[in-house]
Amino acid sequence: MGIFFHSVTLDESKCVGCTNCIKRCPTEAIRVRSGKAVIMSERCIDCGECIRICPHHAKRAKHDHLSMLEKFTYKIALPAPSLYGQFNNLDDQDYVLSGLKKLGFDDVMEVSGAAELVSEATRRLMDAGTLQRPVISSACPAVVRLIRVRFPDLCDHVLPLLSPMETAARIAKQQAMQKTGLPKEQIGCFFITPCPAKVTDIRMPIGIEKSEVDGAIAISEIFPQLSSRMDKLTPKDLESLSNSGIIGVSWATSGGESSALLKEKYLAADGIENVIRVLEEIEDERIGELDFIELNACSGGCVGGVLCVENPYVAIARLQRLRKYLPVSQNHLEKNKTVPEEMNWGSGLEFSNVLTLSEDISRAMEMMMEIDKVEAELPGLDCGACGAPSCRAFAEDTVRGSCRKEDCVFILRKEIRRFADSLSNLDLDGGKRTNDDE
Amino acid sequence: MSMLQLRYSVPGDDFTRAGEASGDVKHKLKKLGYNPSAIRRVSIAMYEGEINMVIHAGGGEANVDVDPDKVVIVLTDHGPGIADVEKAMQEGWSTAPDNVRSLGFGAGMGLPNMKKYSDEMTIDSVVGQGTTLKMVVYAQSEKS
Numbered sequence: 061m062g063i064f065f066h067s068v069t070l071d072e073s074k075c076v077g078c079t080n081c082i083k084r085c086p087t088e089a090i091r092v093r094s095g096k097a098v099i100m101s102e103r104c105i106d107c108g109e110c111i112r113i114c115p116h117h118a119k120r121a122k123h124d125h126l127s128m129l130e131k132f133t134y135k136i137a138l139p140a141p142s143l144y145g146q147f148n149n150l151d152d153q154d155y156v157l158s159g160l161k162k163l164g165f166d167d168v169m170e171v172s173g174a175a176e177l178v179s180e181a182t183r184r185l186m187d188a189g190t191l192q193r194p195v196i197s198s199a200c201p202a203v204v205r206l207i208r209v210r211f212p213d214l215c216d217h218v219l220p221l222l223s224p225m226e227t228a229a230r231i232a233k234q235q236a237m238q239k240t241g242l243p244k245e246q247i248g249c250f251f252i253t254p255c256p257a258k259v260t261d262i263r264m265p266i267g268i269e270k271s272e273v274d275g276a277i278a279i280s281e282i283f284p285q286l287s288s289r290m291d292k293l294t295p296k297d298l299e300s301l302s303n304s305g306i307i308g309v310s311w312a313t314s315g316g317e318s319s320a321l322l323k324e325k326y327l328a329a330d331g332i333e334n335v336i337r338v339l340e341e342i343e344d345e346r347i348g349e350l351d352f353i354e355l356n357a358c359s360g361g362c363v364g365g366v367l368c369v370e371n372p373y374v375a376i377a378r379l380q381r382l383r384k385y386l387p388v389s390q391n392h393l394e395k396n397k398t399v400p401e402e403m404n405w406g407s408g409l410e411f412s413n414v415l416t417l418s419e420d421i422s423r424a425m426e427m428m429m430e431i432d433k434v435e436a437e438l439p440g441l442d443c444g445a446c447g448a449p450s451c452r453a454f455a456e457d458t459v460r461g462s463c464r465k466e467d468c469v470f471i472l473r474k475e476i477r478r479f480a481d482s483l484s485n486l487d488l489d490g491g492k493r494t495n496d497d498e
Numbered sequence: 499m500s501m502l503q504l505r506y507s508v509p510g511d512d513f514t515r516a517g518e519a520s521g522d523v524k525h526k527l528k529k530l531g532y533n534p535s536a537i538r539r540v541s542i543a544m545y546e547g548e549i550n551m552v553i554h555a556g557g558g559e560a561n562v563d564v565d566p567d568k569v570v571i572v573l574t575d576h577g578p579g580i581a582d583v584e585k586a587m588q589e590g591w592s593t594a595p596d597n598v599r600s601l602g603f604g605a606g607m608g609l610p611n612m613k614k615y616s617d618e619m620t621i622d623s624v625v626g627q628g629t630t631l632k633m634v635v636y637a638q639s640e641k642s
Contacts, residue, residue, distance in 0.1 A: 212534035340521070344541050416531035421566045424530040425502045 064101040065263040067121045067256035068108060072096050074118035079444030081110035081119060086332050087209055087415070091457070092447035102414040105205035106257040107332055107357045108366035121256035121367060124275035126282070129164050132248030132274070134240055136232045137165040138225060141172040141304075141312035142254040142362040143279055145375030147287065150382055153302035153309075159290035160252075161299070163282070167236065168301055171251070172308030174228035176391035179307055179320035181221055181399040186321065186351060188398075192217050194327075194342060194350040197317055199223055201261035202357035203335055204409065208266070211339050212411040217353075220267060220405040224311060225251050225258065227403060229272035248274040252282055254365030255358065267405030278367040305387040313376050314361035318354040320389075328354040330361055417460070430459045439470045502530075502564040508548055508573075510557025513598065519560045520544040523571075527564070533637045540569045540635045543615040546608045547573045547631055553594050553603060554578065555629065571616075571633045579625035587613065617641060 077095040082088075089103035090110060097110075097118065111119040129135045137160040144153055157168045178199075185191055198204050198219045207214050222230075229249040236247045253259060253276040262271045310316030314330035327350055329338045335355045341347045358364030360372030368375065393399070417424040417431075434455035441451070446467045448454035457463045466472045504526065506519035524541035544560070551558040555577020563570045580586050587609050594604025613619050616633035623629040 210528070212528070213538045343538060344520075344524070344545055345538075346545075411534070413531055415529065417529050419531065421530055421532065422500050425500045425564065425566070428502055428526065428530060429500075 067259035107202035133246040169232035172304035175224035
């Protein structure tokens with residue numbers, strides 16, 4: 061395993077060592093050790109569930125700041141479609157895009173525009189019939205990482221196409237190089253992100269060698285400044301910049317990507333627990349006859365990302381209003397051609413066995429037998445006081461050697477009682493007892 | 499050679515819990531780092547058998563023995579038995595009641611799927627006494 065970058069990190073000073081995050085994590089990646097949460101890097105998929113649940117705000121997402129713009133000569137904002145859902149009464153994306161330019165960006169490239177190209181590329185690939193059905197969307201980086209660690213048999217089903225964000229960055233850089241004559245290194249693309257998983261996706265991309273996105277700025281960070289700039293826009297400030305339609309804007313919400321395929325046999329699930337249930341069923345071939353599966357780790361889709369400011373369902377209602385009079389799609393691939401090579405992943409999704417007990421299957425079996433034995437001694441309350449999410453996970457940690465059985469308060473209590481009993485049974489009077497003792 | 503023995507009692511009175519045993523087997527095989535295609539075949543074949551025990555036989559026992567080369571699944575019930583095994587093996591033939599058909603079961607694909615996904619399958623059934631069904635899935639197999 062290489063070195064991991066994660067957006068989701070812990071602020072130790074705020075962590076009180078409670079059990080909220082360990083219980084919530086879909087890959088059992090968090091333990092409480094010495095009173096503080098510890099994230100197991102190789103297991104974390106950056107879904108942000110722990111950020112959402114932590115009542116002490118001890119989990120946070122690392123992301124870039126507007127100050128990073130200074131590093132580049134020409135700065136391009138790549139707003140996620142979910143950004144549009146954060147503003148009340150928005151009836152034109154141009155207010156948001158013009159506001160971004162007032163914040164210091166030289167240009168904007170809507171990720172919703174690139175999403176329309178990805179939708180068209182997906183339609184073509186699906187029609188070509190070469191993909192393994194059902195095809196699973198690769199747009200949500202947390203879902204892709206979940207599949208990579210938990211669903212080995214589904215890795216081949218993941219759509220091997222660049223995300224709209226990555227596609228937008230590539231197009232934006234090409235256009236900027238032509239327009240300005242600057243070398244690529246001096247052009248910076250910044251994704252305005254609803255979620256930490258996208259931040260990770262930029263630093264440690266899947267399917268490609270290197271991301272063309274140079275930074276990711278949280279919607280929640282940019283929102284106050286952006287909305288004040290938008291309020292101050294005069295009619296002459298308002299530029300005509302928007303270039304995406306219903307299909308692109310709909311990618312912000314669950315069901316948007318799949319409805320853009322113009323096919324009937326699809327399923328769209330959102331919320332990490334629902335996503336896991338659907339993946340289990342696909343794995344067991346219990347969901348028949350579907351061509352496409354859209355999965356979003358957050359409830360409602362990207363509008364539910366932990367770095368958004370607005371309630372996801374309010375955002376969905378706003379987007380419905382915004383897209384009402386938009387053209388269906390404003391971006392198209394060249395007619396009658398195959399999908400451009402540069403939109404494809406360079407390599408497929410490879411399973412990562414970070415959750416398996418041992419590389420050696422015989423050793424793994426021995427460990428599992430030991431785990432069963434340890435688990436049988438545990439109370440089965442899944443109380444979390446030991447720092448593991450469940451008694452089963454604790455038994456596994458014990459056998460893996462990362463904690464001791466006595467870290468379970470029930471086992472400890474039993475041990476203490478046994479110790480106390482053996483103390484009280486000690487024959488301190490050398491066998492001579494008085495009648496009072498009896 | 500180490501062997502992992504997994505034992506389950508499949509309750510016959512709660513249809514909503516059908517599939518839990520095969521789900522647990524799948525989860526454990528993943529933890530062991532078993533061959534993904536073998537995991538899929540084990541979980542589908544066993545799921546079908548488990549559902550059958552619940553629908554037709556009022557539950558039973560599932561004994562799963564895992565060793566590095568193969569998984570042996572033995573499902574034992576004390577239900578009505580299968581009168582005509584050959585007929586039961588035909589695709590589309592089913593005696594499932596309407597209440598489970600409405601959930602999408604009873605398509606008559608249970609036994610054919612078990613045969614399809616396992617490498618070996620034997621059925622030992624006595625009418626009025628019950629059925630023992632044994633399936634073997636090899637870690638490395640031409641089926642995938």
